[in-house]
Amino acid sequence: MTTANPKLLKPYDPKETEERIYKLWEGSGFFNPDNLPDNKDGKRKEAFTIIMPPVNANGSLHAGHGLVMTIEDIMIRYKRMQGFKTLWLPGLDHAGFETQVVYEKKLEKEGRTRFGMDRLELYKEILDFTLSNSKNIKSQIKKMGASCDWSREKFTLDDSVTKTVYQTFKRMYDDNLIYRGNRIVSWCSKHQTSFSDLEIKDEERIDNFYYLKYGPFIIATARPETKFGDKYVVMHPKDKRYKEYTDGQKIKLEWINGPIEATIVKDGAVDMEFGTGVMTITPWHDSADFEIAERHGLDKEQIIDENGKLLAIAGEFAGEHIKKARPLIIKKLQEKGLVEKVDENYKHVVRTCYKCGTVIEPQIKNQWFVKMKPLAERALEKINVGEITYIPEHYKKITTYWLSNIMDWNISRQIVWGIPIPAKICIECGHGMVDLENKINKCEKCAGQVAQDIDTFDTWFSSGQWPYVTLGYPDEKDFETFYPTDVMETGGDIIFFWVTRMIMLGLYITDKVPFKTVYLHGMVLDAKSQKMSKSKGNVIDPLILTDQFGTDAFRMGMVVGNTSGTSLALSPLKIRGYKNFANKLWNITRYILGMENSGELNKKLKDEFDMLAKDVTLDMDNFRFYMAAEKLYAYTWHRLADEIIEESKENKNKKEYGATLHYILENSLKLLHPFIPFVTEEIWSMLPNTKNLLIVEQWPKYK
RNA sequence: GGGCGGUUAGCUCAGUUGGUUAGAGCGUGUCUUUGACGUAGACAAGGCCACAGAUUCGAAUUCUGUACCGCCCACCA
Numbered sequence: 001m002t003t004a005n006p007k008l009l010k011p012y013d014p015k016e017t018e019e020r021i022y023k024l025w026e027g028s029g030f031f032n033p034d035n036l037p038d039n040k041d042g043k044r045k046e047a048f049t050i051i052m053p054p055v056n057a058n059g060s061l062h063a064g065h066g067l068v069m070t071i072e073d074i075m076i077r078y079k080r081m082q083g084f085k086t087l088w089l090p091g092l093d094h095a096g097f098e099t100q101v102v103y104e105k106k107l108e109k110e111g112r113t114r115f116g117m118d119r120l121e122l123y124k125e126i127l128d129f130t131l132s133n134s135k136n137i138k139s140q141i142k143k144m145g146a147s148c149d150w151s152r153e154k155f156t157l158d159d160s161v162t163k164t165v166y167q168t169f170k171r172m173y174d175d176n177l178i179y180r181g182n183r184i185v186s187w188c189s190k191h192q193t194s195f196s197d198l199e200i201k202d203e204e205r206i207d208n209f210y211y212l213k214y215g216p217f218i219i220a221t222a223r224p225e226t227k228f229g230d231k232y233v234v235m236h237p238k239d240k241r242y243k244e245y246t247d248g249q250k251i252k253l254e255w256i257n258g259p260i261e262a263t264i265v266k267d268g269a270v271d272m273e274f275g276t277g278v279m280t281i282t283p284w285h286d287s288a289d290f291e292i293a294e295r296h297g298l299d300k301e302q303i304i305d306e307n308g309k310l311l312a313i314a315g316e317f318a319g320e321h322i323k324k325a326r327p328l329i330i331k332k333l334q335e336k337g338l339v340e341k342v343d344e345n346y347k348h349v350v351r352t353c354y355k356c357g358t359v360i361e362p363q364i365k366n367q368w369f370v371k372m373k374p375l376a377e378r379a380l381e382k383i384n385v386g387e388i389t390y391i392p393e394h395y396k397k398i399t400t401y402w403l404s405n406i407m408d409w410n411i412s413r414q415i416v417w418g419i420p421i422p423a424k425i426c427i428e429c430g431h432g433m434v435d436l437e438n439k440i441n442k443c444e445k446c447a448g449q450v451a452q453d454i455d456t457f458d459t460w461f462s463s464g465q466w467p468y469v470t471l472g473y474p475d476e477k478d479f480e481t482f483y484p485t486d487v488m489e490t491g492g493d494i495i496f497f498w499v500t501r502m503i504m505l506g507l508y509i510t511d512k513v514p515f516k517t518v519y520l521h522g523m524v525l526d527a528k529s530q531k532m533s534k535s536k537g538n539v540i541d542p543l544i545l546t547d548q549f550g551t552d553a554f555r556m557g558m559v560v561g562n563t564s565g566t567s568l569a570l571s572p573l574k575i576r577g578y579k580n581f582a583n584k585l586w587n588i589t590r591y592i593l594g595m596e597n598s599g600e601l602n603k604k605l606k607d608e609f610d611m612l613a614k615d616v617t618l619d620m621d622n623f624r625f626y627m628a629a630e631k632l633y634a635y636t637w638h639r640l641a642d643e644i645i646e647e648s649k650e651n652k653n654k655k656e657y658g659a660t661l662h663y664i665l666e667n668s669l670k671l672l673h674p675f676i677p678f679v680t681e682e683i684w685s686m687l688p689n690t691k692n693l694l695i696v697e698q699w700p701k702y703k
Numbered sequence: 704g705g706g707c708g709g710u711u712a713g714c715u716c717a718g719u720u721g722g723u724u725a726g727a728g729c730g731u732g733u734c735u736u737u738g739a740c741g742u743a744g745a746c747a748a749g750g751c752c753a754c755a756g757a758u759u760c761g762a763a764u765u766c767u768g769u770a771c772c773g774c775c776c777a778c779c780a
Binding site: 593 | 716718719777778780
């Protein structure tokens, strides 16, 4: 009997192993594609690239990140073993608005507020906060076993990043794809910033629906507080009920604060079936009304200020918050006999801020917008011809639908935390001019005085350029080798925010799709398939699980039973089961290393194993990681341990099994390595005659 | 209002192009201190595959409809 490593006499101890092994890998330099050893066929020529979705540096790693790190690391390790020049490029995200919200909550706890704070000082505080989080996050990513190239790490506020983002901004401006304009935007009065349409959450509510007398008409509204300035009454041109009224006709009527003159407008946007078929419009605070006003060249008046309070036009209600003003206004209207009836059961959709739930108040604002249609058309074309594969496939449909109905993208944010917009704004006429060199000092339109734009970019405008920015575009070195990247693996929830915008911007700047495959994972839920949330108290910290059961066990738990696109229920019991698996493998090793590696290979057992290897390889190539993992688990435990090893015991001449079991063990370790890298690497080091690290061993190939 | 997923064992989920008796893990029960491992082994119980139709020699798998759960999209004031 040969003597196995004495370590094997004790149960497998992930705590003792993982940090040491990770350092071994890091020290080897193999995370960096430039340092990878040649493979059997010579130099590594073909690249395989994954750009890691930059992790928000505003907290700590959550279960979703655990899933990202696991799946991407599996792909990378698999391809690395197959001889590809593999690059997994890690990054951190300043995450603009998201982080600012987190920081504002922190300020609130300290009894402070961002309003009134010096902008630079606030920026510096959040930067410090982010940088100190970054360290923490990075060590957590390493705990997950991520074999990413830290030498190429990027942060979304790195100079090289902002430089490229600025160049893109300028180029788009010159190409007429970016314009500054007074357009209606979604405004959150709590956070004091505008949003794009994606930061809005629709919420179904039941409210009162008021039928008001407006001269000879009855108009219906859920928002009487916006009605002060309504001086246009709109109806469908084909509505026979109102054929006596003509477009542009003036009528006099009594309104909230006295007599007014209203103008009749005929517009096809009015739904004859809805309400009375007549409505008044508030172009400053409603996007549909805004469109009608634009079509007919109507006046637009602001009624509500940026804090949600009524302006002077509201007369006696001026200065009142809209929430408080509504019942007061209705009371007054009732006293004046202008309320026809009230429907108390009106079900409708209210748009709210996705962070704080504050009702969004549309406002007309002078902001930077990206003209999306030309960008979307190009993306659609490429997606439709199949240049990008979606896994699961139905995300393709979702994407093309969104692209076909795309709206212009407001990229200005009135927050401090982000990349400053390199532009000058004319104080007099509001004209905006892109100014990368800080050279413009008077308005190119009216020669008026200009001021620096104090807004920042929507964080997705910069992260939307992530694949080519991180590869150093336009510098050719890495860009040539690694772009287009191979797989973009991320959560299905940011398919529009991020994935689709990367496609559009990537095509615009580089003429190529930024990635060939989009792999979208689902959400990680708690053991009962409930969404994790702090308020529910069911948040599972991945680091507690890795600490308790080992990273390998955690990774197996993230993969097995997890198909792309569908959500995953994470239960500590499941993870515990895979801790046992690591230990099982450990003990299998102990048994096998107790045997001489000699004798003939048993052809039947070898063929059986090779079939498995082939099968698993096929699963890996088709992104069926859950299946590969499960097959390996089942084979290792229930075939190899329960049957083959048991048979070898009964057989008095163990030698017959020696070579075969060594063969199976050695190759099983290779197949298992992408999933459970730590324990396999540790065992690998104990095998006789192993020189290389397992991380760069050749993946088994069979015909 | 439109669209997309899902519904399989007590729980969490697989089931790759339709093909014997529908699988796994966890949990449950009984037994086993065998010299790799008790973080184990052996055995077992447990499912009209949501429901109703259709196609087929054959359907958990394809089609149609229904119900329920979840998600996304939408400017009916």
